[in-house]
Amino acid sequence: MSFTLILGNKAYSSWSLRPWIALKQAGIPFEEKVIPIYMDGSEEAIRRYSPAGKVPILKDGDLTVWDSLAILEYVAEKHPKLWPADPKARAVARSISAEMHSGFVPLRKLCTMNLRRHYPGFELNDEVRDNIQRIDTIFAETRAQYGKNGPFLFGEWTAADAMYAPVVTRFKTYDVKLSAPSQAYCETVLATPGMKEWYAAAEAEPWTLPQYEY
Numbered sequence: 001m002s003f004t005l006i007l008g009n010k011a012y013s014s015w016s017l018r019p020w021i022a023l024k025q026a027g028i029p030f031e032e033k034v035i036p037i038y039m040d041g042s043e044e045a046i047r048r049y050s051p052a053g054k055v056p057i058l059k060d061g062d063l064t065v066w067d068s069l070a071i072l073e074y075v076a077e078k079h080p081k082l083w084p085a086d087p088k089a090r091a092v093a094r095s096i097s098a099e100m101h102s103g104f105v106p107l108r109k110l111c112t113m114n115l116r117r118h119y120p121g122f123e124l125n126d127e128v129r130d131n132i133q134r135i136d137t138i139f140a141e142t143r144a145q146y147g148k149n150g151p152f153l154f155g156e157w158t159a160a161d162a163m164y165a166p167v168v169t170r171f172k173t174y175d176v177k178l179s180a181p182s183q184a185y186c187e188t189v190l191a192t193p194g195m196k197e198w199y200a201a202a203e204a205e206p207w208t209l210p211q212y213e214y
């Protein structure tokens, strides 16, 4: 039985990007269905797949898994390479993924994901700058300590890269300046075939949501 991902708009749905890019970059096959969010009928359409009423959702036969991090954990049970092999590196990967999942609210609120826009000179506030500083440190320290065997946070592509992929797009959209190692990491992620495919699909989408446009 193959996986099916139910996703929101590719231009805006940061949570949807995580499992999609995780599987795509890891070469794990899946089918997908996009449901445009925050429009007439969106809620009913999403609830047909999950009573939680949020995307992303993973279907695996009669199993439904909702929430981006839960999806990554479920897929990793069948594809363990989604997390680093070393237990200590794996614990760090899970820690930074959880930190992303439950944190950085000021950044997520002010700098909503929008792949079709570029806002040079966008005015940030102190809380957002603190979030950016912390993420910059995470990228630079993780790359330095665990990233010797490849270009990603833990060398090879892992779920941790997928968890941070939406924030990488935010840094591009809002023209955020990072330290050199973090900037290089972001450019690597943006240059992956998966990210290019997701950006192209976002560009081609017909829906525009005013609440995500500045």
Ligand SMILES: N[C@@H](CCC(=O)N[C@@H](CS)C(=O)NCC(=O)O)C(=O)O
Residues within 6 Å of the ligand: 008, 012, 013, 014, 015, 016, 037, 038, 042, 043, 053, 054, 055, 056, 066, 067, 068, 069
């Ligand atoms: N914690 C959830 C959050 C999911 C979430 O908030 N998804 C948004 C789209 S990015 C959504 O489904 N919004 C539709 C709605 O609330 O009606 C996850 O990680 O999957």
